[in-house]
Amino acid sequence: MRRAVFTGGGTGGHVYPALAIAQALLGPGGWDGLYIGTRGRAEERILASLEAGGPLTLPFRSASATGFPGLRSPRLLPFLFKLKLGTLQAAWHLLRFRPQVVVATGGYASAPTVFAAALLRRLGLLRCGILIHEQNASAGLMNQLAGRLADLVALTFPESAAALPGCRTQVTGYPVRAGLESLPDRLEACRSLGLDPDKPVLFVFGGSQGARAINLALYRILPELLRQGVQVLHGTGMSAGTAWDAGREHALQLERLARECPDWSQLASLYHARPYFDQIQLAYAAADLVCCRAGAGALFELLAMGRPALLIPKMGLPGDHQTANARSAEKAGAAEVLLEEPLPEEGRIEAGLRPEALLERVQGLLNDPECRTALGVRAREHFHADARERLAALAAALAAGERPAGERVAPGPRSLERTPTLELCRRATWEPAGPDRRYLEYRCLAALCSDSWVERNAGLKLAAALHLERALSLLIRLAEDPTPVGGLRRLLGERRGQNGFIRRNLMTTLASLPATPETDRVLRAALDDSYWEVRVEAIRTLTLQERPTDPALVERMRRFRRQGNFEEAQAVAHWWAACQPAAGWREWILPLSLHANCLVREAAIRALQRKVKQGELQLADLQGELDLFLLTSTHFRPQFPLKQAMRALAEQREVS
Amino acid sequence: MLTWLANLLREELGGPGFLRLFNYISFRTVMAAMTTFVVSLIIGGRLIRFLHLRRIRDVVEDYGVIDVSNKRGTPTMGGLLMILSILTGYGLWFRPGNPFSWAGLSALLWFGLVGLMDDWGKLKGGSGKHGLSQGAKLALQALYATGFALWLLSAWSPLPEALQSQLYLPFVKGPVLELGWWSVPWTVLVFLSVSNSVNFADGMDGLAVVPAAISFMVYAVFAYVLGNEVYSQYLQFEYVRGVGELAVLGGAVIGAGLGFLWYNFFPAQVFMGDTGSMALGGLLAAVMLLMRQEVLFLIVGGVFVLEGASVLIQEKIGIGILGRRIFYRAPIHHAFEHRGVAETKVVIRFWIIALFLGFLGLLSLKIR
Known part of the structure; x- marks a missing residue:
């Protein structure tokens, strides 16, 4: 009897692939299995439901673990303690069970077992192979850490290799549970779901909990779809938390539809909503098009059945892994992707779907059967049908002491999804119109409505680098954000709106976007901001875009010249040169000739130079007054001849 | 050591009387x-x-794009020069038997070592990297400060009872x-704030070393007075036996600082690095405590x-809470630079201020 330990969890997404591999490995017999996970999490529940009556029996043992809280978090110490305790527990289970192979599918619950197995192996107390499976295109934190300890990391997407430097990897695909890859007959499925097989069927669902953004957009376009004779099968979700109650929302929306649509009573018969589908294969089989999230599990079930799908990845997940999955499938031509975008909602901005966008894409796909067929075919090709068996074979080989072939990953460039937003700015300037432009725009919009100001700040810079006009409405919302501030910021005199850096960089970003009446309003309001850098940047943007002026603006600038700080005085001098007639130079520039700050005097002279260069002023007119400028400077820039010589030498090398 | 040698010569071998000079704090x-x-x-x-x-x-990655007007590529860790x-x-x-000298030297070496590790880490990590993490640096400093405070409170304290806490x-x-036991956190606070402020001040050529030398000069005068039975009585200070040794140490630091300045003032040939600024700051904190x-x-x-x-x-307040700048730049010398005051001008103006503040400090000897 050979023995295998399975681990993985924290969330259901990591448990099902482990069970699929277990099915394939233990099914034929000759193996004993054990599952190590965290008590009270998804894996315990799923394992318990399994034991009730199935061919597969896996005893469950627990080892404590929690999600990684971040290096600076106060919960770091409890995390480390639990991890250490869990590793000891796992080591105990491993020593008693003495497996020949450990199969881990990621998630924090797998950390103690993998660490314990690696440790026991190093100490010579246990001889076993370690196989890790990564489900997502953007590798999880746990697998990035544990990947090097493993003999082999099996990948679903080739893209995820980039995040696993130094690991031995092999692309196997995603192990779908047995029985899911064969599709029931469509007629049968329609009949058991109470659908008319002659009319098109759209299946929309957002996982077991439901997806709020998808649901809200669907309720909006429902009448339009139903009127066209499309039958809509809707898994609304079972979420009943405080944030969002799927059931209540559903009832409210139905009420609204009944009220607002005169023909709802006829349409309602085409709409089939349930909180959850126990036999999801039936829904898949009946559907002509599936709209869903892009978690690896759901995505690969879909691909396995060769269903055409419109994927709607959830915004703002760790490593943006749903988007990474969806983009990978899209690149292979196996699915279409609709990205979420930030939408205003009751005064807030939330990730959401524009109903029109959803309607357009759904109609486009429903009216194009050839495209759907092609998607389905490509999906089946893209799907590794034998993933489960290959993984089981790999596990068996490791148990037998073989070392299966794997490529050792060299450190490479990070995928876009894993790149921090701030670094994407450089990317954006390199390839302003590359194929990844759509994703960069999406990340920019996502960052702009992030909860962290650092991320919003990065979003502003990305918007500037992309010259993203679509961001304009969000930027104006940010600039005019009425949210009152609380806590310490309030005590220190701030009242409402975004913090100073956001306001300042917003003004800078506006310089790379087209001028509109709204941005004009925002910039003028910024001239009276309480933070000087915002005022200065607003003046600079007005200058750069050479925006038209009016008497009120000129008066405001005059006030800056008289009482502003030195940065404002500098900015106003440049603004005058860009936006004002040269004739006013005696009023605007001459008073600066004795300004206490030499940088302001320098700016004044440069402003005159610009006017003279443009031919608006004659040097002869200035001659007498130039004498007034105080030319002693407290500022200078040294020149080191030694370094000049070295540079000259180094430049020779490039010439020759 | 020379003191010991001179006394040996004079007493055992009948050397000339002027060797007595070697006992005097002012001379040493x-x-x-x-x-x-x-x-x-x-x-x-x-x-x-x-x-x-x-x-x-x-x-310097590439000499072809080297900036001819800045000082990148200047050797750092010049603090080693001062320490050596x-x-x-x-x-x-120095007088080997005096606990004050050992306390001062230990602070110099410990903080110098912390700075050295930080500098070394920065060099290995490439530009822009921190050597030691902020937390590790503060923890190492606080560790020394705690030991120092406990030593001052203990039975081996060199301070008279009236000064201990x-x-x-x-x-x-x-x-x-x-202060009682509160003198432990108080000492830690003093060590951390003094050594780190000296570290912040070390951002321009000669900016940290001259004000530090001036502070050492003032404290050397204080040490001389406090360690002298007559003067301390006259100025109504608590007499601290042996603390005059700190004046000698102060003199040594002033000399080393000026010697370092010889190479460090604008344009600098060497920077003191954290090695120097930490060592100076740590020693300064020890001396004043x-x-x-x-x-x-x-x-x-x-x-x-x-x-x-x-x-x-x-x-903390600006970026941490408000999310905006409060000064043009920080540390404050960069704010002046940002406003168009050249480095040399900022530095010498800061020296002038430091000198006047030093005089003001000396005034507190008499006006009490």
Whole structure:
């Protein structure tokens, strides 16, 4: 009897692939299995439901673990303690069970077992192979850490290799549970779901909990779809938390539809909503098009059945892994992707779907059967049908002491999804119109409505680098954000709106976007901001875009010249040169000739130079007054001849 | 060591009487200063070439795009120069049996070592990287400070009972507060704030070393007075037996500082790095705590207080809470630079301020 330990969890997404591999490995017999996970999490529940009556029996043992809280978090110490305790527990289970192979599918619950197995192996107390499976295109934190300890990391997407430097990897695909890859007959499925097989069927669902953004957009376009004779099968979700109650929302929306649509009573018969589908294969089989999230599990079930799908990845997940999955499938031509975008909602901005966008894409796909067929075919090709068996074979080989072939990953460039937003700015300037432009725009919009100001700040810079006009409405919302501030910021005199850096960089970003009446309003309001850098940047943007002026603006600038700080005085001098007639130079520039700050005097002279260069002023007119400028400077820039010589030498090398 | 040798010569072998000079603090202070200065000059050039060859400097990636107007590529860790010359100079002129000298030297070495690890980490990590993490640096400093505070409270404390855990204010005669065990966190706070403010001040050529030398000068005068039975009685200070030794140490630091300045003022040939600024700051904190004159530092070290406070306000209140700048730049010397005041001008203006604040500090000897 050979023995295998399975681990993985924290969330259901990591448990099902482990069970699929277990099915394939233990099914034929000759193996004993054990599952190590965290008590009270998804894996315990799923394992318990399994034991009730199935061919597969896996005893469950627990080892404590929690999600990684971040290096600076106060919960770091409890995390480390639990991890250490869990590793000891796992080591105990491993020593008693003495497996020949450990199969881990990621998630924090797998950390103690993998660490314990690696440790026991190093100490010579246990001889076993370690196989890790990564489900997502953007590798999880746990697998990035544990990947090097493993003999082999099996990948679903080739893209995820980039995040696993130094690991031995092999692309196997995603192990779908047995029985899911064969599709029931469509007629049968329609009949058991109470659908008319002659009319098109759209299946929309957002996982077991439901997806709020998808649901809200669907309720909006429902009448339009139903009127066209499309039958809509809707898994609304079972979420009943405080944030969002799927059931209540559903009832409210139905009420609204009944009220607002005169023909709802006829349409309602085409709409089939349930909180959850126990036999999801039936829904898949009946559907002509599936709209869903892009978690690896759901995505690969879909691909396995060769269903055409419109994927709607959830915004703002760790490593943006749903988007990474969806983009990978899209690149292979196996699915279409609709990205979420930030939408205003009751005064807030939330990730959401524009109903029109959803309607357009759904109609486009429903009216194009050839495209759907092609998607389905490509999906089946893209799907590794034998993933489960290959993984089981790999596990068996490791148990037998073989070392299966794997490529050792060299450190490479990070995928876009894993790149921090701030670094994407450089990317954006390199390839302003590359194929990844759509994703960069999406990340920019996502960052702009992030909860962290650092991320919003990065979003502003990305918007500037992309010259993203679509961001304009969000930027104006940010600039005019009425949210009152609380806590310490309030005590220190701030009242409402975004913090100073956001306001300042917003003004800078506006310089790379087209001028509109709204941005004009925002910039003028910024001239009276309480933070000087915002005022200065607003003046600079007005200058750069050479925006038209009016008497009120000129008066405001005059006030800056008289009482502003030195940065404002500098900015106003440049603004005058860009936006004002040269004739006013005696009023605007001459008073600066004795300004206490030499940088302001320098700016004044440069402003005159610009006017003279443009031919608006004659040097002869200035001659007498130039004498007034105080030319002693407290500022200078040294020149080191030694370094000049070295540079000259180094430049020779490039010439020759 | 020379003191011991001179006494040996005079007493055992009947050497000439002028050897008695070697016992006097004033004489040893001046001689220590001169020795460290000369030692700095002698080893300075060599050490700079050594540091340069060991690549202890900013990395210049490509000489083809080298900026001809800045000082990148200048060797750092010049603090080693000060530490080495203090060790040789003070080693010659100190009195080995005195606990104050060992306390001062231990602070110099410990904080110098912390700075050295930080500098080393920065060099290995490439430009822009931190050597030691902020937390690790503070923890190492606090570790020493805790030991120092416990030593002052213990039975082996060199301080008279009246000074062990009292808080004294400048311009006020008696102690104002009995700190008791609170003197431990208080000592840690003093060590952390002084050493880190000196570190912040070290951002321009000669900006940290001259104000530090001025502070050491003031504290050397205090040490001389407090350690002298007659003068301390006259000025109504608590007499601290043996604390005069700190004047000699102060003299050594001043000499080493000036010797370092020889190479460091604009345009610098070497930077002191964290090695130097931490060592100076740690030693300064130790010296002031040994005389219970730490609050006087708010005046004497006004430049450092300004630098430290500007960073604290900018980072914690400005960026941390408000999400905006409060000063143009922090530490404050960069704000002046940003406003178009050249580095040399900022530095010498700060020296002038430091000198006046030093005089003000000396005034607190008499006006109380």
